[in-house]
Amino acid sequence: MTELRKLKVIFLLPALTSGGAERVLITLMNNIDRTRFEPHLLCISDHGSIGGLIDKDLPFHSLYTRSVLRSTPKLYAKLRTIEPDIIVSTMVHVNFVLLMLQPFFPRTKFIVREAITPSFVFTQHPRIAPILKLAYKYLYRKADVVLSPAQAIIDEFKQDLHMACENHSVLHNPVDIEFIRGFPPTPPSAPSTRAQTVHFVAGGRLHKQKGYDRLIRALPSLNMPHEWTLTIFGKGPERGALRQLIQETGLQNHVKLAGHTQSPWPHYAQADCFLMPSRWEGLPNAVLESLACGTPTIVTAQSGGIAEIQDITGTQHVRIAQDMDEFIQLMSKVTPSPSPIYRPSLLPDYFSKDFVVARFEKILTRVI
Template structure:
């Protein structure tokens, strides 16, 4: 999402510099060529504090933007060290308390604990959903004076165009009159695919159905064992990564989000943009907000396979209106996110000419 936002800012004529602790990562090739890259030559955020402070003192960008808690804390400390008076925007993407409980890296855990002391001095804490904002305030014991919500940029013209392509999975192209469900995400405890698989076992007692799960992750062996124990090998496909999940979102009979927690679930918004018939858990946070309390998709309790199975059957019997779903997705476009960030930058630092965003 950060790459999409930076590219969107450049398209509006903004000067953007991307500061990296170390110049590596899978998304560098997706950056607009106009984005300047600065490599601090470090592997960890904490060891990048002094080099970043030196860069800030020298370059004097109009605004400093950082993402993720441990990076936000390091950037805030570097900004204080630089003493350059640069407005800092720190972006939070997920449930801080949930993330902290799962951390194993000691330095990252320290950064989370420091957040409650550092965040009050940051110019603006941006959360990607109302639920994330509530979680940040609770974890940091903060006050709302420097917080606001800006949704991630998700929907683009490219996404919509890809959704119109032919779906690549055989179950969506074989002409069989068997409903196909779709789930997308990392094969991780957070995503609740074990609960979804159990729900599909129950749905099969009522009608034929197939489930495709896109994504990879550490729980593949456990999920494969679950499929074997429930004799679901012919009904559920752990299909791995897909070049174009959007065509499958459009073609599937229902899209299922079974997560135990989220920040702002990107795949849910992508499914809306594809006109999908949605069933989602009412997890913290995002689905309730994105689906407006169930107006644009059915909501069920977390970790409840019975309720999920019933909602899937209801969705297959009475699909929700795809045009309404696509209209709701327009609230999460790249253009809208860029507008909101530019308005925030202007508020924090009234601009003269074309500014540099660090």
């Protein structure tokens, strides 16, 4: 009996930096069926700290170039050498460059993943927003599949860019629940007072997008019957400004900037509530991971596909605030609930790694 040929799939990343989009693509790559697919990882740059997340047996390629646009000739040459059946990329600037090469690879299928709303991209780059709109309209229709983690992202393409989106499909972010819950829980820093203290936690890049500045400005109005603390994990360009803001609002004894950690999940599990005050998101991984740890969340309505998560998990686990006043009101209702072990997961199987990877494999098979 003739053995079926494995489909060669390249997963294309800009670098190995510790972002949600990168981790999602690596999770998909690590877990697809090796008897049916031959995954390769190709990075524009080898810079970054998450190389340890990549399965050791996977072929790794790098163009050793920092600029995505300037890497185009090298990318073309590398794709010619590897001759993939399918290429899967993520992040808009990488997607644009890849899709410009699509006419030169007529036998290869192109899957791009759009993890953020177009409006976020336009806000970040207002001077070239008209060019970006044209690029979205012209290039994304060349893709065989455009994957988004939330329907809200696809809806924005339809409503704001008037795109047909016939090649768009939802693929939720995969969450490796067993991996996350495999880390030992973090004991409370002050066990004697933990039962009387509400512990909030937040995690993400210290960037204006995440809205930590507006949360800190709103916190002086928080009126709770319990003591409370907020620990924010992450690093980024806003760290200095946030530290100064904490001083200005007199919250030094309540709010702590804890820096970056590769494994924040034990801290999420120890908290009473996870906070996400973001100004914009796609489908926030941190919320999904918090729910996997058994910790409920309070999020802003601007946090991308958060309403889709709430529809599946229920309003008691995901509470959505329309503005910061309501956000603070929801925080005031949280009570201490310390646990020495992980609470039961609040995340439905719909977001589990196995469920999402199985659906991704169907997409890979169907596109050929």
